[in-house]
Amino acid sequence: MITTATNTNDPVIVIRNMKKSFGDHKVLDGFNLTVNKGENVVVLGKSGSGKSVLIKCLMRLLEADAGEMKIFGISIPGLSNKALDELRSKIGFLFQGSALYDSMTVKENLEFPLRRHLNKLSKEDVGKLVGAALENVGLPDIENKMPSELSGGMKKRVGIARMLIIKPEVLLYDEPTTGLDPITGREINHLMLDVQKKFNTSSIIISHDMNCVRRTANRIVVLIEGKCYAEGTYNELKNSNDTSIKQFFD
Amino acid sequence: MKPKGIKSFLNEAGEISAFTGKFFKEAFLPPYEVNELLRQSFEIGYRSLPLVTLTAFIMGLVITIQSQPSMEAFGAESWLPSVVSVSLVREIVPVISALICAGKIGSGIGAELGSMNVTEQIDAMEVSGTNPFKYLVVTRVVSATLMLPMLILFADTISLYGAFIGVNMKQVISFHLFTNQVFEKLNFTDLLPSITKSFFFGFAIAIIGCYKGYTTRNGTEGVGKAANSAVVISTFAVFIIDLLAAQLAGIFHYL
């Protein structure tokens, strides 16, 4: 059984000295990150800097080469399949392109993460959970649509609903607003803040959209050349004189 | 072939073998995705049925029409039904149907899994606690392995109808007499190797499609390449299996 960190001062996610290379291409080279309970941490970095690789290593979708990774105090490398699965059921992952299953309806998409609990849930319960999840993201009445019928913003919302349906305590967002128009992007930012408040979740948000960063970040970590280059609040980093940091704010 | 070509060919062959090994490891361990297996069997069987049926009919008809003159020249017209049906059931129908399935099922699986891969849908399954290898690969491979023999058995029957019509174009022969002549020469030892090899056709087509889809890289461009090379490799595999099957059937025939 996984026991969630009860001490509110314990960090929810700890990453120490994480390393990951593909061949001789070093993507992460000693990266450090800590996320505290209830906090939204933005990882800021140029495209191709290894942001997605970072959270995929955290979820063991990729195997990190070295380093310490802990979620709720549980060390991720070397976790057995069963324990890994149990840990993953407490983590929500929003993929960059939403990653909705395009052969399934919205309803089936939302039911999919519940498969592992199906022996415990009745059909009615599942229906209620799906309805509530769609309500949470402001999209009632689209249960029977296919993902191809939805706009980019709606897909993101359904992706968020699918991630929230298992009631995760930690959320990982991979570029939640990239590719959306500014207005839809703003709506998604609001939704992310609502979720944080309503469910008291802790999140890693990966982004290089400064509007998203400004609105959602409690703290920002800048990822440059595989390392944690700088860390601070939005205003601290905005007033920095370092050219590598400044480029994000121009 | 240049050394580099040989190396990458052997590499690929090795990776497909490892993928096949993983299939056998995952296929027998629970949980079993029964609903998805049935859905895939329906998809694979039902969607290939019209094309396979039509081709089998035309093959039966055409092979009969083409063989007719030479049989007539030898004065062996009464042998036409049995000669034609043996070559249809033993070779032509299984191979042509398998090639059609390599095109239809192989490319379909390659493109579907490839696009699921590049849009991170496979990763999404993994994190939501469903083993995507079991859910996507095992179900498709098992369905194709079971459905191809059924499709081919059905296609055999249809091709014999085609042959019956073909024979009737130049001479009048009752259906009763036709079937009598056919089953005088065509028997279980012709059907058994042909059905046996079709299991292997189905397995090879699906595992190659899945392998190509599952290892797709480089975005949407990669999806097209995955579908394309799934068809090329599985077509090649169909001929290799056919060659081996013919050799083995020959050996058993003399035993």
Ligand SMILES: Nc1ncnc2c1ncn2[C@@H]1O[C@H](COP(=O)(O)OP(=O)(O)O)[C@@H](O)[C@H]1O
């Ligand atoms: N599976 C993989 N195999 C090889 N290289 C990869 C793989 N995944 C990512 N990379 C490389 O790692 C680098 C970082 O990728 P990524 O984390 O996706 O960037 P981003 O910060 O834009 O999310 C890129 O140069 C990419 O080419």
Ligand SMILES: [Mg+2]
């Ligand atoms: Mg990325």
